[in-house]
Amino acid sequence: MSRIFVTRAIPEAGLRLLEKKHDVHVYDEDRQISKHKLIESIRPADGLLCLLTDPVDAEVIAAGEKLRCISTYAVGYNNIDIDAAKKRNIIVTNTPGVLTDATADIAFALLIACARRIVESDAWLRQGRFDGWGPKLFLGQDLVGRTLGIIGAGRIGSALAKKAHDGFDMRILYHNRTRNTDFEGRFNAVYASLDTVLRNSDFVSLHVPLTPETHHLIDARALALMKPTAVFVNTARGPVVDEQALITALREKRIFAAGFDVYEHEPDIPTELMALPNTVLLPHIGSASIATRDRMAEMAAVQLLDALEGRTPANRVA
Numbered sequence: 001m002s003r004i005f006v007t008r009a010i011p012e013a014g015l016r017l018l019e020k021k022h023d024v025h026v027y028d029e030d031r032q033i034s035k036h037k038l039i040e041s042i043r044p045a046d047g048l049l050c051l052l053t054d055p056v057d058a059e060v061i062a063a064g065e066k067l068r069c070i071s072t073y074a075v076g077y078n079n080i081d082i083d084a085a086k087k088r089n090i091i092v093t094n095t096p097g098v099l100t101d102a103t104a105d106i107a108f109a110l111l112i113a114c115a116r117r118i119v120e121s122d123a124w125l126r127q128g129r130f131d132g133w134g135p136k137l138f139l140g141q142d143l144v145g146r147t148l149g150i151i152g153a154g155r156i157g158s159a160l161a162k163k164a165h166d167g168f169d170m171r172i173l174y175h176n177r178t179r180n181t182d183f184e185g186r187f188n189a190v191y192a193s194l195d196t197v198l199r200n201s202d203f204v205s206l207h208v209p210l211t212p213e214t215h216h217l218i219d220a221r222a223l224a225l226m227k228p229t230a231v232f233v234n235t236a237r238g239p240v241v242d243e244q245a246l247i248t249a250l251r252e253k254r255i256f257a258a259g260f261d262v263y264e265h266e267p268d269i270p271t272e273l274m275a276l277p278n279t280v281l282l283p284h285i286g287s288a289s290i291a292t293r294d295r296m297a298e299m300a301a302v303q304l305l306d307a308l309e310g311r312t313p314a315n316r317v318a
């Protein structure tokens, strides 16, 4: 029997699998665990099931002297020091695939909400300001037949391309580290440099992981290339975008609108961003459907069980 530490109560579907065979300790407060508490709790653990908000850095990993596996309840694992884990031969796993459509759905929801000013007009109506139909009331942007620029043609980028291409007849431009001919064939997508995608797209959606190379990939220079009518959406990771530069572009109406599910210094949201009407702000709910979170919990648990019981986990990232 191994000792497992879980940093927050995840859906029962996952916890049950772990509890059947192992000694499971779940952090008993429904908030992010402090680094101090994480270090204390990881000391006796053989396995860690963590969240994307937990800083599993070299110091935390060093404290886990018995640690054999870190299973994160997320597809993104930029919060884990992979090199430190590798040095100790600690297996690291994630939950790809099961949250693809839920996240692409949220990206599409943000595209539509920004284009058609849904949140802004809803708030306005609730203030009692609707006094009848108007020919220029809340004019927005069409989606059908327009160009969607996808930055990152992986699973989530592909799921978004499918919705946009099949459902909205959108033209797909994309940029990726390497060309993806399958993506091009399925969605009649055109590969281009990042600058060309930004210059020519009516909508831009970000689907790259956060790495040292993608940090501030979208900065003031990149934003200046976009059309004044463009909508920008980020459901990937906040620090891929220079948030202050985006706030300036939105304030000066150099782009039409932006939808955020992630933030540069999450959970802190700049007050200037909150005040901008041409934004839609979500609290990092890309994968937050009931069924998806159950599947993520099961997958994270299975990865951890495989690693601790001597099998090779399917979703090993280190």
Ligand code: DGY
Pocket: 052, 073, 074, 075, 076, 077, 099, 236, 284, 285, 286, 287, 288
């Ligand atoms: C992930 O899994 O990385 C997502 O950001 C969760 O919503």
